[in-house]
Amino acid sequence: MKLHRQRIVIVAIVLGAFAVWGIVAFRGSSAPTLAHIQKLLSGPDRAAGFRALRKYLDDHPDDAQANYLAGTVLVKASPDLARTHLDKVPPESEHRAGAVRLLAAMALEQQDHASARSHLHELQRLAPDDPAVSLALVECHLLAGEHGQALEHAQRAAELNPARAQTYFLIAEILDELGRVPESVAPLKKAVELDPESFPARANLAYALHFAGDHEAALGGLEWCLQRQPNNADLLLIQAKIVRDAGDIPRAKRIVQTALRSRPQDVGCTLLLAEILLFEDNPREALALLEPVFRRQSDNHHLTTLLSRAAWLAGDAEKARHYQGLLVDQLPRRNE
């Protein structure tokens, strides 16, 4: 259940942070000629600085510091050239970590996730205590659909910076994606503890608590959210599910109908109302409710299942067989 999918906008942060880190690291260099060139590059006559750097590199093509400096100054203007120089910084160089940071940041910006991941893994070996590296790896793995690996890095990021609430929220989201919703209760509680005003963390915690069977705690959390957004259809849907699971079917129905008035096209609310109608032995009403949704969401197997059930129970065998055939096609393969 996604109430609020928080995108990790890491790329810009990572690029900026890595570039600053690179420059600072370079300033510590003791090479006198390169120090002069660097002064030129940061002064008003940058062109002279570039010329001097090019000349220096002609004379010293394998100089790690020079290649690293070239990479840092060209990263925006000429990424390909910057990459060529950064690649020349050898593993044993003190500048390797900075070079890899920039390479990873460029790969992330260009959405080359395989390269980014490779660089970030190297960087993790070089700078094992940097939570930004772990978070960048989370981004890479999530974009590749590798939730298990993403979770490991998110947990590592939380270990490295335990005060960051968003990291725990991120862990919970990944657990949700992995179908391990009850396990998301602990990180969501931590997120709420660190950021008590976080609406998405509280709302997701309520959902996770409900999923894990702790209806009372879930209702308590929802109360806080509903005080702030009483007409939020997502919240009302969770509330209706909790009330339904607690056995008060008529009240659950009223709540989900309220949610649908607030957001008439909501698929989750429609499905819940249809489930209630089927439970109440109103298959025709359920069928009439679901069929318009199917025109918009024909690949939703929860919807197709309910349509098939409703049609069978309404006595429309032809329609039921139609939806059942679709359901067979929609069932994921057993190893998915």
Added chain:
Amino acid sequence: MARPIVFFCAGVLTLAGSRVAADDAVVFRDVAAERGLNFTHVSPFTPERHLHLTMGSGLAWLDYDGDGQQDLYLAQGCAWNGTRAPRPENPNDVLYRNREGQFQALSAIGIDNRAYAMGLAVGDYDNDGFADVFVSNFGPNVLFHNNGDGTFLEDPAFAHLKGNAYGASCTWFDAEPDGDLDLFVTNYAEIDDSNYRLCRETGPRGPVALACQPWKYPGAQDRFYANDGQGGFADQTNEAGFRLDEPRHGLGVVAGDLNGDGLTDLFVANDSDQNDLWLNRGQGRFEEMGLISGTAVNREGKREAGMGVAGADIDQDLRIDLFITHYQDETNTVYRNLGQGFFLDVTNEIGMAGPSRAKLGFGTVMRDFNADGFPDCMVANGHIHDLLGQLGRDVPFAQESQFFLNRNGRRFQDVSAASGDYFQKKVVGRGAAAADFDGDGRLDLAVSHCNGPVALLRNESRPRDGSFFRLRLIGRTSARDPIGAFVTVKTDRRRMGLPYEGSSSYLSGNERELEIAIDKTERIDSICVAWAGTDIECWPAPEPSGHWLNLVEGTGNSTRDR
């Protein structure tokens, strides 16, 4: 300004008020040690975590010597030594004899099963009045014939059908029906001993061995063995229609008339595959109707990891509903029988969703433990992975079992916290089965634990006012042991529907007899029995003898109306 969530708080109070009252509680106490039940299951995990060692073994109640007391057969595992072939040094299954509520392990009675035992099916397949035992194994299956003199003999008629598969739950039932019991055996997976696939995942501190997910192995074809009534068996899986193009991973099975046509059907719970509902079309032919019936997948259209199954009339509408236990993060699912072969997933509405997602359920029993006429529910839980902590996962291997009271057929209430110490203890539960072993009118439980000692849970609840009797059916034209019959008890205030079941749960079997309790002021008007494939027969105001009532086919009044 009124807070918009005022009504919400009322809901909280309602939930908080749903605790079980002390005089309403069903309380169990583990009396295995004091009653002489000193059995420990053997299934030491290998460093590689071979799958079959995590699955445990079943148990089954039977009155093997006809003394009216329920004896207990306990299936045994064994260590893995690279082959599933039985080895003389492996531990044996054990039959415990019940004498006035004390148990004694029997030896040298002809039970010799040295493979890794899985499922048990108790049934009088030769109609001689004594309960026989079939054991499905991870390895060759065995059929023990009860000689009636306190000993068993492996039936040579089954020798050519033993196979070498991975058997799971199994049950006797009369398929045709022709008056003798046939056998259905679920099979779990095709595993090659010499090339046993192993799995592991990488955790923060390196690789971690985990039992493989079932789909890492091909599913295995379930088997139907027809009894010719002359002492012979034949594999008629294909002829009966049970052949599947893509076999599934069968674990649980229950037999009963699931569409009300008088014939005994089968429901098979499959692990991570869609479930099978085999409707009996007569003359020994079956048709798979899982999807049409609504039992193949849950309400969301998802296949679940089915483990155990129970069939019971939850809401007293005289239809057998189904309850299936599932994997962690899935619900245990209740399918309400709507009649004519249609079911509806009502898990959430009747309160079974929330309590089950944080557990991995295996064995389950749905019988009336508090004598109110509604079947209650016990679930044995325990994970299959013991090393998830090494992957940074907070998922316990040992888990608490659960007990639910059925509230007037409308809702189940988790009362585990008030049901005794056993339900507070973390165990690796597998098989579970019910019997009134001490004959006190309160149903007790036995629970098997993977690689651990068995539990005997004596029901020590406060006795209710009223009376009880134990109902035994004896078939004549039907099988003598009439598994699949359906009993309707009509009193002056209610009707109760009770399936006369074979094995169910996970690899296990409840006592065959039905324990029926009525209130002090309640009067039984009639008891009707729908015999499998034949008549419905009624007995007006039957009189139990002591605590027993035997109903013999052909001695009542035939009718069409239950």
